[in-house]
Amino acid sequence: MDERMAIITYPNEFCKQEAWELVQSAGYSPIAIFTSKKFGNGKLGLPSGKATSIKEQIQQLDAAFILVDEHIKASQAYELSKFFDGIRVIDRNKLILDIFENRASTAEAKLQVKLAELTYEIPRVKDMVRIRRQGEQTGMFGYGAYEADKYVRSLRRQMHEISRKLDEFRTRKEIQMEKRQEGDFFLVSLAGYTGAGKTTIFNLMSDQEKPVTGKYFTTLTTTLRTINGINGAYISDTVGFIERLPHYMIDSFKSTLEEITYSDLVLLVTDYSLPENEFYRKYRASVNVLKELGVPLSRVTVVLNKVDKRKDTYKFQDDEISSSVEISAKNNFNVQVLRSAIINSMKSAENRSL
Numbered sequence: 001m002d003e004r005m006a007i008i009t010y011p012n013e014f015c016k017q018e019a020w021e022l023v024q025s026a027g028y029s030p031i032a033i034f035t036s037k038k039f040g041n042g043k044l045g046l047p048s049g050k051a052t053s054i055k056e057q058i059q060q061l062d063a064a065f066i067l068v069d070e071h072i073k074a075s076q077a078y079e080l081s082k083f084f085d086g087i088r089v090i091d092r093n094k095l096i097l098d099i100f101e102n103r104a105s106t107a108e109a110k111l112q113v114k115l116a117e118l119t120y121e122i123p124r125v126k127d128m129v130r131i132r133r134q135g136e137q138t139g140m141f142g143y144g145a146y147e148a149d150k151y152v153r154s155l156r157r158q159m160h161e162i163s164r165k166l167d168e169f170r171t172r173k174e175i176q177m178e179k180r181q182e183g184d185f186f187l188v189s190l191a192g193y194t195g196a197g198k199t200t201i202f203n204l205m206s207d208q209e210k211p212v213t214g215k216y217f218t219t220l221t222t223t224l225r226t227i228n229g230i231n232g233a234y235i236s237d238t239v240g241f242i243e244r245l246p247h248y249m250i251d252s253f254k255s256t257l258e259e260i261t262y263s264d265l266v267l268l269v270t271d272y273s274l275p276e277n278e279f280y281r282k283y284r285a286s287v288n289v290l291k292e293l294g295v296p297l298s299r300v301t302v303v304l305n306k307v308d309k310r311k312d313t314y315k316f317q318d319d320e321i322s323s324s325v326e327i328s329a330k331n332n333f334n335v336q337v338l339r340s341a342i343i344n345s346m347k348s349a350e351n352r353s354l
Contacts, residue, residue, distance in 0.1 A: 003028045005090075006058055008046070009069035011035035014278050018243070019069040021195070022092075025216040026099045032061055039068065044083055045076030055084055063087055067095055071246070074124035093120055093246055099217050100249075108169050108256070109221045115162045116252035118155050125152055170258065177262050184232040186346045189260045191290065192269035193282040194240025197305040200329040201269060202237040205339075216240065222259050233342060236263075243285040250292065261293055265345045266300045267338075272316070272326065273309035287320070297321050301341055305329055 005028040009019040016033050023030040034054045036046055044051050045068060058066070066089045068080070077089040090098075097120060100113040129148040177187075188205075190198040194216045203210055206225035212218070219237050227233040238260060239253055250257065260266055268290070270283050283302075290300065302324040304316055308331050316324055325341050327334040 003065070004031050004061070004063050005029065005065040005067055006031055006061055006063040007033045007067045007069060008036055008054060009033060009067075011037060014281055015069060019067065019092075022069075022095055022099070022216060023067055026095050027102065028065060028067075031063060032058070034058070039070035040072055040076075043076065044080045045070075045072035046080065051080070051083060058084060058087070065090055068092065070244075074127040075130065078128065092244065093249075096217075096242070096245070096249070103217050103219075106221045108166070111162050111166055111169075112252045112256065115159060115166065116249045118159045118162070119248040119252065122152055122155050125155075166254075170254070173259065177259075186233045186265070186349065187259075187263045188227065188233060188235045188265045188267060188342055189263035190235065190237050190267050190269055191260055191286065191295075192241065192267075192303075193271070193286050194242050196240070196269045196271045196282075197329050198237055198240065198269045201267070201303065201305070201327075201338075202235060204329055204332070204335055205235050210237065216242070222256050227339075227342065230339065230343060230346070233346060241286045241289045243281065245289070250289065254293075257293055260290070261295055263295075263299065264349050265342060266290065266295055267303045268300050268321070269303045269305055271306050272304035273306040273311070276312055276314040279314075283318075287318075301325060301345070303327060303338065308333060 005023050007016075007019045007023060007030055009015045016035070020030050020033065034057065036050045038047055038050075039045060042048065046054075064087065066080070066084060066087050068077070068089060068091045070091065071093050072080075072091045077091060081087060081089045097113065097117050100116065104110045104113045125148055190202055192198055199210050199212050199219055202208060202223070202225075203212070205227045207228050208223075208225055210219070210223065217240055219239055222236050222238055224234055224236045227235050236259055239256055268283075268286060270279065270286070272279065274282070287297070290297070297320050300321050300323070302316065302318070302321055304324055304326040306328060307326045308328040323341070325334065325338045327338050329335065
């Protein structure tokens with residue numbers, strides 16, 4: 001199958017680079033980037049003049065897919081595909097779901113991904129039925145309103161059953177966490193933007209060999225291990241964050257992400273080698289997810305990873321989170337300082353409990 005994909009994204013370097021890496025992580029071959037300042041409006045989900053301009057260039061690329069790096073309606077994706085002479089159009093949310101599906105390996109992760117996919121699909125079915133009523137023939141969406149209503153009810157029943165099973169996973173984790181907290185147990189959770197180096201740090205701290213691919217969303221499930229050399233301390237690796245991640249995807253992964261809220265210490269891993277604007281953009285997106293999950297920022301220490309690759313000289317500053325450690329997990333630089341920060345946090349927690 002030809003997996004050549006052209007990209008339409010926002011006209012800034014951050015979005016261009018992230019879209020390119022998302023496409024690669026999903027297993028496609030990115031071949032060109034086009035930009036638009038606006039998405040989501042009109043019949044095509046793009047300004048008509050911009051779509052026409054892109055079409056003239058894209059016809060020479062022999063692309064099999066087009067990524068629209070934003071959420072668009074199913075009807076807009078359909079109309080845009082017709083406009084581009086049948087090239088399949090995928091939006092940002094669908095691409096992320098494709099990556100999740102490829103990465104899911106455990107029963108829990110597969111359920112979480114399926115729940116997100118169903119949540120994504122239901123409004124798109126309804127949108128395509130509206131197009132059907134206008135006389136369009138839309139392939140697999142060519143059934144009538146009655147059949148569509150039956151299909152949507154079927155999807156909702158699936159969602160209900162999946163949610164029930166995920167609640168069972170969540171209940172078991174809560175029971176396990178309560179038992180752990182009854183003993184000598186200090187939980188450290190790794191969080192942060194996808195690709196920041198969480199898994200590398202996890203391997204260093206726990207003597208594990210989880211795969212480090214360099215691609216987005218390598219980790220979709222929580223892995224808990226003891227921290228070597230620190231009695232009573234455990235570390236967990238979790239799914240990475242990303243900008244513009246829809247709420248329903250966060251909700252779908254709550255049985256995984258909620259473990260962060262039980263943590264005694266959250267290590268917010270960041271890529272400190274990035275240019276200042278890109279660093280803070282990813283950092284703020286990660287902090288916002290922690291806030292959405294209800295994580296007290298007083299429990300957060302920022303891990304400024306990849307200092308060995310730094311070219312900029314800016315200093316990390318945040319009025320909300322003052323605790324930070326500069327390290328290079330890959331080169332084992334300052335990792336002992338990070339371990340000391342964990343030990344100090346453990347001592348503080350013990351003093352509070354006295």
